[in-house]
Amino acid sequence: MKTDTTAQDYVKALTQQEIDTLKAFYAVFSNRDYSVIDQILSPDWQDIPLAPGQQKGANGFKTLVQDFTSAFPDVQVNVHEIFGSHERAGVRAEMVFTHSNEFMGIPATNQKLTIAIHEFHHLKHCKLEKNWHLEDWLSMLLQTGAWPANQNNH
Numbered sequence: 692m693k694t695d696t697t698a699q700d701y702v703k704a705l706t707q708q709e710i711d712t713l714k715a716f717y718a719v720f721s722n723r724d725y726s727v728i729d730q731i732l733s734p735d736w737q738d739i740p741l742a743p744g745q746q747k748g749a750n751g752f753k754t755l756v757q758d759f760t761s762a763f764p765d766v767q768v769n770v771h772e773i774f775g776s777h778e779r780a781g782v783r784a785e786m787v788f789t790h791s792n793e794f795m796g797i798p799a800t801n802q803k804l805t806i807a808i809h810e811f812h813h814l815k816h817c818k819l820e821k822n823w824h825l826e827d828w829l830s831m832l833l834q835t836g837a838w839p840a841n842q843n844n845h
Contacts, residue, residue: 703777708817710773713780716819717768720786723760725753733818740824763788768808778815784808786826790835795828797837804834 712731719727732749745751760766766788774781786806792799807827813820832838 705773705775705777705780706817709777709780709814712814712817712819713773713782713812714770717770717782717784719756720760720766720768725757728753728756731819733815733820736819737821738824739821762792762794763790765789765791775812778813780812780814782808782810782812784810790831795831797832797835800835802834804831806831 715727715731719725728749732752734748736749736752737747738745738752741747741751742755745755766786768784768786770782770784772781772783784807786808788804790797790800790802790804807830808824810822810824812822829838
């Protein structure tokens with residue numbers, strides 16, 4: 692038996708505007724245009740989990756990015772892949788920066804670090820509503836020699 696298929700039966704792709712919103716989100720680290728944050732985040736945007744000391748919402752994200760870019764002025768976020776469907780996106784990216792200041796209790800090493808980022812986003816009306824993120828901070832510990840902490844005490 693043949694059934695009629697309509698456009699509603701297919702998964703809708705991310706729109707170009709949604710992709711542009713995601714790119715703008717990551718570009719804030721490089722271009723330092725903090726005004727774009729209010730344009731791309733919904734008023735009740737959720738960052739899950741919040742970083743230690745991070746306030747909720749767009750202002751908390753602005754402060755987080757401003758603090759991180761002040762500590763590591765050469766930080767770049769390189770987006771490798773954006774995938775998903777309309778209003779749902781996954782992003783695979785990396786953060787590259789020189790460890791020029793103490794961070795997470797680790798004294799500056801002046802090494803160039805690369806931290807993998809994996810994030811999932813919910814969008815509505817081309818604004819980000821929720822962001823679940825996972826950064827590979829273990830690789831930072833390995834790259835800086837901070838882990839294993841007791842490697843000489845075996």
